[in-house]
Amino acid sequence: MSFRPDSVLLDKGVVRRIYEARVRAALxxxxxxxxxxxxxxxxxLRARGLQPCITEQTAHILERRPPVFAAALLNQTLTLxxxxxxxxxxRRLRDFVxxxxxxxxxxxxxFGLDLQTGQxxxxxxxxxxxxxxxxxxxxxxxxxxxxxAMVNGLTEPYHELKLPHIVTATEALAAL
Amino acid sequence: MERLVVExxxxxxxxxxVIHRRGLRPGDELSLVEAAEGLLVYQGGVDAETAAWLAGLxxxxxxLAEAEARRYEDLSEEDKxxxxxxxxxxxxxxxxxxxxxxxxx
Numbered sequence: 001m002s003f004r005p006d007s008v009l010l011d012k013g014v015v016r017r018i019y020e021a022r023v024r025a026a027l028x029x030x031x032x033x034x035x036x037x038x039x040x041x042x043x044x045l046r047a048r049g050l051q052p053c054i055t056e057q058t059a060h061i062l063e064r065r066p067p068v069f070a071a072a073l074l075n076q077t078l079t080l081x082x083x084x085x086x087x088x089x090x091r092r093l094r095d096f097v098x099x100x101x102x103x104x105x106x107x108x109x110x111f112g113l114d115l116q117t118g119q120x121x122x123x124x125x126x127x128x129x130x131x132x133x134x135x136x137x138x139x140x141x142x143x144x145x146x147x148x149a150m151v152n153g154l155t156e157p158y159h160e161l162k163l164p165h166i167v168t169a170t171e172a173l174a175a176l
Numbered sequence: 177m178e179r180l181v182v183e184x185x186x187x188x189x190x191x192x193x194v195i196h197r198r199g200l201r202p203g204d205e206l207s208l209v210e211a212a213e214g215l216l217v218y219q220g221g222v223d224a225e226t227a228a229w230l231a232g233l234x235x236x237x238x239x240l241a242e243a244e245a246r247r248y249e250d251l252s253e254e255d256k257x258x259x260x261x262x263x264x265x266x267x268x269x270x271x272x273x274x275x276x277x278x279x280x281x
Contacts (some may be wrong), residue, residue, distance in 0.1 A: 021244040026242050026245040027245045030222075033218060036223070037216075056265070058265045090267040155280065169218065
């Protein structure tokens with residue numbers, strides 16, 4: 001598996017495990033395997049000079065956590081905003097049996113906007129949710145067809161948008 | 177990615193350059209995880225980013241982090257789930273007011 005993306009969105013579950021690895025480190029306790037996996041993915045992405053992206057919801061959650069844990073994560077990540085049509089695409093993704101939360105994170109992969117650079121969408125979404133990743137890959141052809149139909153009916157900047165890859169943290173760690 | 181060979185007695189030798197790169201020392205623990213994708217070896221202890229974060233804390237911040245960590249670890253899984261579910265995003269049409277129109281190029 002080749003995995004050398006220039007832009008990556010971490011889903012909330014991955015950020016949670018990175019955060020919790022730090023909580024355990026503060027207590028002198030080793031991370032659990034899930035926490036270790038997420039924290040190692042994060043470390044490898046950072047070592048490659050990538051600034052991982054997070055969603056607005058994840059940023060809001062971190063903003064309400066103690067700054068001693070959350071401030072560094074907020075400083076080291078980019079918070080994507082929702083470009084127009086993100087929710088419309090998320091609603092259509094629900095037809096492929098994604099939960100609303102899964103649909104939103106996948107839609108951020110195409111319609112998440114980095115206000116600093118103007119970049120829209122990311123190459124890969126990294127998740128802990130195996131079920132979501134498998135469902136996405138299994139139905140990718142149908143999803144892509146639906147996506148193309150939607151964006152081709154929109155005005156100019158939108159029809160250049162792409163679907164992201166959905167990669168589990170385990171896969172990312174093995175491939176980075 | 178590195179390839180490891182299992183020897184007759186079950187031992188696996190990690191290439192010296194990997195040992196050097198990862199800062200492994202005799203006695204360090206590694207975790208072996210049986211995942212759907214195969215066997216994964218995780219470096220025990222703390223990853224480089226977490227270690228750097230911890231090392232960057234002042235004494236006062238460390239005490240604060242420890243106290244906050246105890247509070248967090250004392251929460252039930254349900255309480256932790258609730259924290260990480262705050263502010264779930266609606267995908268309904270009437271929530272679309274905060275979406276940003278992309279500029280035409």
